[in-house]
Amino acid sequence: MNRLVAPILALSSATIVVVMGASGGAYDLVDRQSAGLVLWWATGLSALVVAAGPRRPGRAGLALLAFAAGITAWTALGLGHTLSTERTATELGRWIVHLAPLLLVGVVLPRSAWRPVIVGVTLGALVICFVGFVERLWPGTFEQTPTVVFTNTAMRLSVPLGYWNALGSWAAMTSVLLLAIASHARVEGSGAAARRGFDGGRRAGAGLSGRLLRAAALAPLPVIATVIYCTYSRSSLLCVGVGIVLLVALAKNRWTAAALSAAALLAGALAATAVSGAPEIADQTGADGRGGVLTMVLISGALLAAAGFGSPALDGWRLPLRQARMAAGATVLLGAIAVGVIGAAKGQDAWDKFSAREGVRTGTSARLTDLSNGSRVEQWRVALDAYKANKGRGEGPGTFELIYNRAAPDEQFVRDAHSAPLEALAEQGWPGFALLIGFMATAVAVVLSATRRVRRAWDRGLVAGAGAAAGAFLTGTAFDWFWEVTALVVVALLLLGALIAAGEPERARAVATDDEGHSSRPAATDDRSTTATRLGRAGIVGASVVAVLALLPGVVGTSEIRRSQGDVQLGDLNAARSHADQAIEIQPWASSPYLQRALVDEQAGQLRAAREGLELAIARDRYDWRLPLVLARVEARAGRPQAALRAYRQAKALRPNGRFFEQR
Numbered sequence: 001m002n003r004l005v006a007p008i009l010a011l012s013s014a015t016i017v018v019v020m021g022a023s024g025g026a027y028d029l030v031d032r033q034s035a036g037l038v039l040w041w042a043t044g045l046s047a048l049v050v051a052a053g054p055r056r057p058g059r060a061g062l063a064l065l066a067f068a069a070g071i072t073a074w075t076a077l078g079l080g081h082t083l084s085t086e087r088t089a090t091e092l093g094r095w096i097v098h099l100a101p102l103l104l105v106g107v108v109l110p111r112s113a114w115r116p117v118i119v120g121v122t123l124g125a126l127v128i129c130f131v132g133f134v135e136r137l138w139p140g141t142f143e144q145t146p147t148v149v150f151t152n153t154a155m156r157l158s159v160p161l162g163y164w165n166a167l168g169s170w171a172a173m174t175s176v177l178l179l180a181i182a183s184h185a186r187v188e189g190s191g192a193a194a195r196r197g198f199d200g201g202r203r204a205g206a207g208l209s210g211r212l213l214r215a216a217a218l219a220p221l222p223v224i225a226t227v228i229y230c231t232y233s234r235s236s237l238l239c240v241g242v243g244i245v246l247l248v249a250l251a252k253n254r255w256t257a258a259a260l261s262a263a264a265l266l267a268g269a270l271a272a273t274a275v276s277g278a279p280e281i282a283d284q285t286g287a288d289g290r291g292g293v294l295t296m297v298l299i300s301g302a303l304l305a306a307a308g309f310g311s312p313a314l315d316g317w318r319l320p321l322r323q324a325r326m327a328a329g330a331t332v333l334l335g336a337i338a339v340g341v342i343g344a345a346k347g348q349d350a351w352d353k354f355s356a357r358e359g360v361r362t363g364t365s366a367r368l369t370d371l372s373n374g375s376r377v378e379q380w381r382v383a384l385d386a387y388k389a390n391k392g393r394g395e396g397p398g399t400f401e402l403i404y405n406r407a408a409p410d411e412q413f414v415r416d417a418h419s420a421p422l423e424a425l426a427e428q429g430w431p432g433f434a435l436l437i438g439f440m441a442t443a444v445a446v447v448l449s450a451t452r453r454v455r456r457a458w459d460r461g462l463v464a465g466a467g468a469a470a471g472a473f474l475t476g477t478a479f480d481w482f483w484e485v486t487a488l489v490v491v492a493l494l495l496l497g498a499l500i501a502a503g504e505p506e507r508a509r510a511v512a513t514d515d516e517g518h519s520s521r522p523a524a525t526d527d528r529s530t531t532a533t534r535l536g537r538a539g540i541v542g543a544s545v546v547a548v549l550a551l552l553p554g555v556v557g558t559s560e561i562r563r564s565q566g567d568v569q570l571g572d573l574n575a576a577r578s579h580a581d582q583a584i585e586i587q588p589w590a591s592s593p594y595l596q597r598a599l600v601d602e603q604a605g606q607l608r609a610a611r612e613g614l615e616l617a618i619a620r621d622r623y624d625w626r627l628p629l630v631l632a633r634v635e636a637r638a639g640r641p642q643a644a645l646r647a648y649r650q651a652k653a654l655r656p657n658g659r660f661f662e663q664r
Contacts (some may be wrong), residue, residue, distance in 0.1 A: 006116040009109070013120025013494060014127070020487035021128040021170070025161035029090060030558050032486040033551045036097030039490075040551070043104045044544030053533035054107050054540055060445035061106055061500035067439040068099055074432055075397045082396025083403075083623045086590035091398030091427075093554050094486070096547050101490055105497030108540060114498035118462045121494050122181065125174040126220060128160060132167055132227045135159040136281065137290045155284040157230035166482035168236025171227045173469035173491065176243035178224075179264060180468065182217035183257040184461020185210040187312040214308035218260065222300040225268025226293070229275055230282070232368060235480045243472035250447070250464035252457050255317040257464075263307045267300035315457075376418045376479070382407045383417045386426035394429035402623040402654075403427075411659040416481035423481075440474050443496055447471065449503035463502050466495040557587035561596050568600060576600045591621035595630070607638040625654035 016039075020026040026035050047054055057065070072095040075088065082088040105117050135142050135157070142159050156164040187210035228236050244261045251257040274296035275282050278289025386395055386403045395403055400423050401415045408414065417423035424432045447467035454460050473492040477483050560583035567576035577600045583593035598613030614631040621627060629651035635644035652661040 006112075009113050010116035010120035010123070013117045014124035017121055017124025017487065017491055017494075018127050020490055021124070022131065022160050023487075025163065025166055025485035025487040026490075027162055027485050029093075030555055030562075032097060033093050033555045035486065035490070036093070036100060036551050037548055037555065039097065039100035039104065040544045040547040043100050043108055044541045044548075046104060046108045047537050047540040047544070050108060050110060052110060054536035055111060055501075055504060056532075056536075057106055057500050058449055058503050058505050060442060060449040060503060063442040064439065064446050064496065064500065065102060065106065067435055067442055068095070068102055071095055071432070071435045071439060072099060074428060074435055078393070078397045078428060081393055083399040084396060084591075084621050086587070086592060086621060087398035087402075088396050089589065090554065093551055094484075096550055097486060098489060098493055100547070101493040102497045102500070103540065103543075105494055106500030107536075109501070111501045111504055114501035115459070115462060117494055117498045118177070118466050121491055121498075122174065122177040122465070125170060125177065125491060126224075129171050129174050129220070129224050129227050131160050132157055132171070132230075133223045136226065136230050136284065137287065137294060139284060139287060155282070156232050157227060157284070161485055161487065163482060163485055164231040165233045165235050165476075165480050166485040166488050168228050168231035168233030169239045169473060169476045169480075169482055170488055170491070171224045171231075172236050172239035172243055173472055175221055175224045175228075175240065175264065176247050176468045176472060177465040178217045178221060179244070179257060179261055180247055180251065180461045180465025182214045182308045183251060183253050183260050183311065184457050184464070185213040185217070186456075186458050187211055187214075187315075211309045211312065214311055215305035216308075218264065218304040218308035219301040221264045221304055222267050222271040222297040225264075225271045226275055226297060228268070229272040229368075230284075234368060235476050235482075237368065238479070239472040239476050242475045243468045246468035246471045247464055250451050250460075250467050252460035252464070253315045256311050256314040259314055260307065260311055263304060267304050270300045271297050375412060375414070378409060379404065379414055379417045380419060380422050383419070383422040383426035387429065390429060392429050392431075394425070394427045394432060397427050397432070399623075400426055405623075405625060405655045405658070406653075408655070408657050410657055416484065418481050419479060420477040420481075420483055443470060443474060446496060446499045446503055450499040453503045453505070459502070463499060466499055470495045470499070553586050557583045557590065557593065560586065561592055564596050564600065568603065573600055573604045577604075589620060591617040591624065591627065594620065595627060598630070598634070602634055602637075607634055610634045611638065623654055625651045625658065627651075628654070629660060 016035075020031075020035050023031045026032045056062075072092070075092045075095050078088050079085060079092070105113065109117075131142060158164045158167055161167045161170060228240065244265075248254050248258050248261065271293070274293045278293055280286035280288040281290060281293055382404050383400070385407065386400075400417050403426055404414045404417075417426060421433060421436060424436045428435075447463075447470065450463045451460070451467065454463050470492050473488070483489055560579045564576045564579035564583065567573070567579060577597060580593055580597035580600055584597065587593055594613050594617035598610040598617065601607070601610035601613060611631065611634050614627060614634060618624075618627045618631070628647040632644045632647035632651060635641075635647055652658075655661065
């Protein structure tokens with residue numbers, strides 16, 4: 001790869017990650033689908049300009065892409081039977097966005113791009129962690145409206161992603177990537193700076209530069225540990241544990257990876273202790289104690305950097321195969337015994353605490369050891385009940401909120417099931433569940449294929465880090481809903497796309513050379529190969545055009561609704577109605593544009609037009625309790641008490657335990 005191309009790819013990957021992360025994790029529909037437009041534009045353009053044309057991945061990569069495409073297609077089919085066309089169309093847009101990074105890195109870009117992509121993703125993810133760290137020590141540096149707000153959670157760090165569990169998972173993935181780099185940067189050979197560090201040349205990180213790279217990769221880990229601690233996220237601790245286990249299992253320098261991971265955990269514990277000793281920092285109520293936290297982070301970072309500088313001494317450690325197998329077996333056996341003993345002694349107590357609906361509801365460190373499930377078990381029960389009622393096709397992608405509203409035991413707002421597999425069961429039936437599990441299983445196959453394919457320590461480190469980070473993310477999706485934070489998903493998918501490329505089998509080509517031995521062009525052209533390349537190029541360009549056209553209505557229509565809302569605040573009701581009408585023209589299937597126009601008409605005193613608009617909205621979204629509730633208000637204002645009562649009862653039937661329907 002050209003020396004300029006690799007840094008450009010790394011910088012581009014980092015920029016994508018930083019921009020999406022800094023925009024609230026691209027959770028917002030407009031931010032998410034705008035990012036999708038950029039990614040698909042890049043995919044289509046790259047398919048046109050990359051000389052080699054789209055590549056054919058290995059079997060595991062093809063299977064992963066097939067499952068991703070299958071989920072997208074099944075989501076599209078859900079438009080025919082869903083509880084809400086608008087919500088399913090939004091979910092379809094989400095999966096269309098998800099396909100782009102897999103295709104771009106896994107198929108379209110040159111195969112060697114996988115290395116700079118992983119490096120760039122790591123750098124971009126690290127920048128976002130520093131943003132969170134700065135916000136904690138210097139509150140108010142980055143203004144942001146959080147994605148979710150609950151009582152007693154203001155002290156949980158969520159900037160800039162908008163959701164604390166998502167930020168914790170992000171930081172966990174970043175730490176694993178850095179540990180992988182720190183344990184595999186090359187140090188043998190020349191002490192000159194690596195000439196091809198981004199594209200994985202033989203001298204990547206060689207000599208002194210390799211030691212410095214290890215030190216630089218480890219030094220930020222106390223910053224990341226501080227971010228993880230301040231999210232008070234249990235799922236992030238799970239992601240850290242899974243990521244480290246996977247890293248050590250996949251690494252080439254296993255002893256180095258294990259030793260540096262242990263050192264990083266110790267340094268992270270020191271940083272967390274410093275935070276817990278500074279109440280204002282821990283509770284996000286001020287900056288008192290900032291100096292002590294910063295000092296501990298710097299000291300522990302320096303110690304880790306020193307450990308990284310000296311870590312090459314561990315690279316050569318190897319156990320004979322027989323002893324390694326015996327050690328692995330003994331470890332598994334001892335672990336099983338420990339789990340059994342602890343389970344027998346503490347299992348019932350732990351289950352009782354987990355079964356409790358409510359536990360520690362604050363953002364303090366006590367949250368990290370709290371075993372209560374919150375309301376997850378209730379959400380999982382609702383998901384399973386919905387599956388039993390409609391196993392074949394589910395209630396419709398993106399509709400779990402509507403499903404939960406009817407069965408909710410209290411007024412708590414719930415949009416997702418806190419488990420991607422269970423939500424797939426409820427929304428998309430067993431076919432959607434099977435496709436999602438297939439996607440996860442083939443992701444594992446992609447990681448293993450890339451691990452077998454690469455040989456050099458540097459390459460193996462990048463693959464191990466990417467695989468461990470992706471595995472940690474997928475594990476977390478079983479217990480949380482942060483897959484809706486699109487920036488986090490794109491990080492995982494960029495890594496998986498890179499692994500698809502890394503695991504691609506080498507295909508020998510006869511190449512003509514000039515007098516100096518430089519390759520020029522293929523000595524012979526395979527007509528079938530050329531035809532396949534042209535068809536692949538045309539297919540990806542066509543898919544990019546279709547994807548862009550599918551995403552545009554969501555971006556433009558939602559933007560028109562928000563312009564209408566802004567005009568209402570300014571008192572310009574004519575302009576507000578005009579923008580609402582434009583949103584209806586762009587998204588005639590959606591209820592939101594009709595609701596917005598009805599609200600404008602209501603404010604203008606045109607109650608009949610408002611009623612008609614609400615009826616059109618309800619016809620498109622019959623299970624959203626908010627629509628008949630607004631209709632009840634309009635009917636009451638119009639002097640139609642019986643109609644208002646009917647609408648009110650309809651709303652209550654859709655959300656029986658909502659706080660709007662409490663008995664006073």
